[in-house]
Amino acid sequence: MDADELDWNTTLREQWEFHWDHQLRARLTGLTDAEYFWSPVPDAWSVRPRGSSTAPVQAGAGDFTIDFAFPQPVPDPFTTIAWRLGHVVVGVLAARNAAHFGAAPASYETWEYAGSAAGALDQLESQLAVWLDGVRAVGESGLREPVGESEPYPDLPMAALVLHIHRELIHHLSEVCLLRDLYLHTHPSENGATR
Numbered sequence: 001m002d003a004d005e006l007d008w009n010t011t012l013r014e015q016w017e018f019h020w021d022h023q024l025r026a027r028l029t030g031l032t033d034a035e036y037f038w039s040p041v042p043d044a045w046s047v048r049p050r051g052s053s054t055a056p057v058q059a060g061a062g063d064f065t066i067d068f069a070f071p072q073p074v075p076d077p078f079t080t081i082a083w084r085l086g087h088v089v090v091g092v093l094a095a096r097n098a099a100h101f102g103a104a105p106a107s108y109e110t111w112e113y114a115g116s117a118a119g120a121l122d123q124l125e126s127q128l129a130v131w132l133d134g135v136r137a138v139g140e141s142g143l144r145e146p147v148g149e150s151e152p153y154p155d156l157p158m159a160a161l162v163l164h165i166h167r168e169l170i171h172h173l174s175e176v177c178l179l180r181d182l183y184l185h186t187h188p189s190e191n192g193a194t195r
Helices: 008-028 033-037 081-101 117-142 158-186
Strands: 047-049 057-059 064-068
Touching: 008 117, 008 158, 033 081, 033 117, 033 158, 047 081, 064 081, 081 117, 081 158, 117 158
Parallel strands: none
Antiparallel strands: 047 064, 057 064
16 A cells, blocks of 8 residues: 555544553553552552642542652652543643644643543543544544644644553553552452453
8 A cells, every 4th residue: 555545633542542452451451449449559640539649640520530740750650440530531631732733721630530441441531532523523634743732842733642651551551550460469359350
């Protein structure tokens, strides 16, 4: 096939969709609240009930907040599954969906973080759907357009942003899967989880 005939928009979407459909979705099924909030090390950043965090910054608009600090500590704090899903849902997807695809404004400060694993997975599925619909809607020509001032590198084409977001999704959600594996092997009495 000639590269000029290739449907790049479909190819970019399929990069993520294949990984989601054949690797990640099944690995996230059955995520429990115990896994979601589990902190494998002391002082890991997480999503917590409002007012219960000791992090320098507790961002969020609802009953739960996400831990942060500015500037970012060195080394980076370890993060729980809840934190990683919050980051993916808000920082990776919802903020981009708002900036590029007309979704409701979203930021770490204004987001209502999920207080359960099921709620976080629902938010993830919802934001993924908006993202993929938005990428589909930009078509082939839109992939060549600059991403604009809402991104750190405004002159890069939308295709570069799509690739970046897909790398972020694969990277962070694979970390979530690894943490689930670690939880399973360190909590043998709870091995009733199916994966």
